[in-house]
């Protein structure tokens with residue numbers, strides 16, 4: 213395959229497989245919306261109701277698409293096999309952004325996952341097993357979307373160099389994204405953030421173009437920049453509401469050459485976006501404003517620690533009433549509590565660093581775990597529940613074992629409650645040095 217063909221097989225700009233028709237049905241089976249395209253591999257369907265369950269069909273060249281038992285990659289057998297994998301062609305629209313929540317709202321957070329399932333899992337790379345559990349959690353808990361905390365796709369490492377498949381070409385995405393999550397991607401949206409392995413910060417190739425294309429971000433964010441709800445190119449900042457009670461804010465924390473290796477949230481245009489996204493609480497009230505990105509403001513290591521230069525962001529979080537923040541980067545789980553905000557590090561969606569972190573004090577750690585996992589988060593009124601779920605081979609979702617900094621085991625979900633916000637204080641000198 214030529215270089216250009218490797219970049220136009222999947223995603224928004226991919227070559228069409230033929231004339232396609234999408235039909236959407238409500239729960240009674242009535243056709244409620246349809247769309248046609250002769251020129252693209254995607255189309256937008258308009259006229260759907262918020263917070264409503266639908267089923268859909270896709271017909272390409274008069275053939276029903278994605279029907280019947282699928283061929284799935286088996287890392288042990290090193291081949292595609294037919295077992296019981298079938299697509300559930302269904303989805304539920306997000307709640308009306310202008311209306312309050314009427315029941316619990318669940319979502320998934322996963323980070324540092326794109327190592328691929330081509331080869332059998334090892335002790336340190338377990339994307340296949342985590343993806344299987346994620347699939348089950350989405351179904352069992354009616355999770356409505358996936359937030360990623362970055363490092364969506366890694367380059368393969370050979371001879372200590374980042375080489376080969378990097379993520380900047382489509383076929384790098386088959387084993388790392390489209391195959392492991394295929395039964396989730398067809399029914400709930402994935403809302404990514406950008407990690408250092410998705411840019412040239414750490415790898416030779418920049419994957420941003422393919423992240424934008426393969427996750428249809430240009431189309432999804434069309435018009436959002438003008439409305440103050442996104443800031444892109446270069447960079448990936450956006451915000452959206454799931455009811456009038458929840459707003460998610462994606463923050464791009466990567467370093468870029470064009471910005472003299474500064475982190476993108478300091479770039480003037482993006483800073484302007486963030487000022488609006490994290491307006492003082494009274495100006496733009498929303499109960500749960502949830503920032504997510506790759507680099508953690510608080511992290512106990514062992515490899516990565518509190519990210520330097522995030523103090524201005526933390527100030528914005530405080531003034532706008534943020535109560536919970538999600539990041540990745542360190543390949544373990546960590547829960548910190550600082551200045552009235554719960555910080556969750558979830559960076560072991562595939563890669564795992566099992567060594568004990570080494571700076572709990574600076575990171576204000578409450579608990580941690582060196583097991584692979586994703587987070588299942590449920591918001592119900594004034595309460596957010598966070599479960600860190602690991603491999604669940606028997607089908608029942610299993611919370612990973614956590615430990616306090618002093619080594620005591622701790623179990624059960626973590627809870628964040630909306631309470632009057634703690635007063636922000638200046639960081640100490642030791643904190644500021646981080």
Ligand SMILES: [Fe+2]
Pocket residue numbers: 363407408409506540541542
């Ligand atoms: Fe990272």
